[in-house]
Amino acid sequence: MVKAPMDEEAFDRSEYRKADRQFRAAERELPHDAVSALAREVVRRLAFRMPRTVNKEDLPTATDIDLLCAALLSEKRDSAADQFILAARRDGVPVDAIYLGYVAGAARRLGQMWDNDEISFIDVTLACGKLYRIIRGLRHVIAPGILAERDEWPAMFALVPGETHTLGIEIATDVFRREGWDVDMMVGLGHEMLVDQSDQRNYRAIVLVANSDDMIESLTRLVLAIRISHPLAHLVVAGNILDHHPDILELVGADAMIKDIETAVSALRHVIEDP
Template sequence: MARQQRENDDLDQVAWAQAHLQFEKLQTHLPETAVSNVAREVVRRLAFRLPRYGEGTDGPSQGDIVRFCSTLTATNDESAERFIRNLRRAGSSAHTIYLSYIAAAARHLGAQWEEDEISFAEVTMASGRLFRIIRGLRYVLDRDGPQGEDTRRILLAVLPGDSHTLASEMAADLFRRDGWEVDLAVGEDHDSIVARADTTRFAAVVIVANAIRDLETLTRLVIGLRIVAPVAPFVLAGKILDAPDVAEMCGADAEITSLDTAAARLRAITGMPPRDDAAASST
């Protein structure tokens, strides 16, 4: 329903603002190396996520990309958004603006970073602004993602490196009993989990994490998943929730705090009725 409501709405201001606040918090609470790794995830994922839109006669010139990148590192926080809006008003297609420019800019910034042509502060600022654009345009990007959503299929992923899997397996069983089809990712690495969401449209993604020391790993995973699955709700579970503001810092939409109420909570988050109600309504 959200996609239908947003069919003609190019910018989600709420998601844009949330992404902005998330990056501000990360820079305050994470060490510089962790922030750098999060920024690299944005650049890497965007640079190779949409390469097909970075070429051809409809794409931007190198000069266009350089100008766009200059807005991403400008002191004026509104320059990048204004650049994108001006292109749209001039008649450029959404694909050309939102996909070709973003992918090409990420590749350009990545190359500059590798050659030490831009500072850590500049690339962090640019990464945050690119991520804001992606989040603000999530309904536009979602129309090019995998189709044929199964409204009862979810991804339940244990954070890479986390060996506490029993509760996750119990949760998967509870969700299945409640009528969900569960793709359980246990013992998988970062790229494998992101690849699952890149090829399958899930009704929700649940990530289980238990140690606050894994906040960087968790944040990188959520950001990678956000780029490939822009509208799926991301739900955080596990003992990591004992730490304050974790869900907000990593960018999760909601929390599951109890195994006993996990199934009901997931239904509330997704707006899905209980299994019996769904079956009854289809007869």
């Protein structure tokens, strides 16, 4: 199975490479605890996506999960897990079974191995980075199952958890609403509540606002969590944090930035309308 070629039509190579760069940048620039939190986020967000309507015969066996985890943990063959997943897809395994069976199953197994000290921190961050880039590569084929029951909404503006300066996001929300945009604003929510609230609708764009340099770790973790639950949303960063991190898009894995309120409406419209 693992020797099958990649299915070019099923795989978004641009997002795959972006996800790979993000994890590498995080490992370089963020402290150990922050990188550990990112790995935990991947494991937890994916592990609890349980099969519902998937046929049992399409679900992976324990041996399949062992083989996938071995591929994810391989240091010699960086693309072994990619080949494994795409070969399963090529062999006719339904998308729901890939996502809810193989990916979620591997995430659960990795979490168990980590908790039991069977694998090191370096091992698990390597594996989680690979798992994350795979689901980003498959975002177009897994998105319909994730977003099917959500109503579409133009945008959500959210203050990054821990950020206390609300004036900027309030002004921005008012400006957009005056321009006719029907947007939701989320302020004062913790990480879990914010992700849960964002799951209620299929937002075309999610603007995350942070001002303090101390918010970079929270912002990175939030982007990663939302990427998993919103495969197709455009994620945009705004606020004074842009002044401190010129490379912020690569580090946090966002798509674009809004630098000032004067150009915010046109900038976001461009992001949403860009194919």
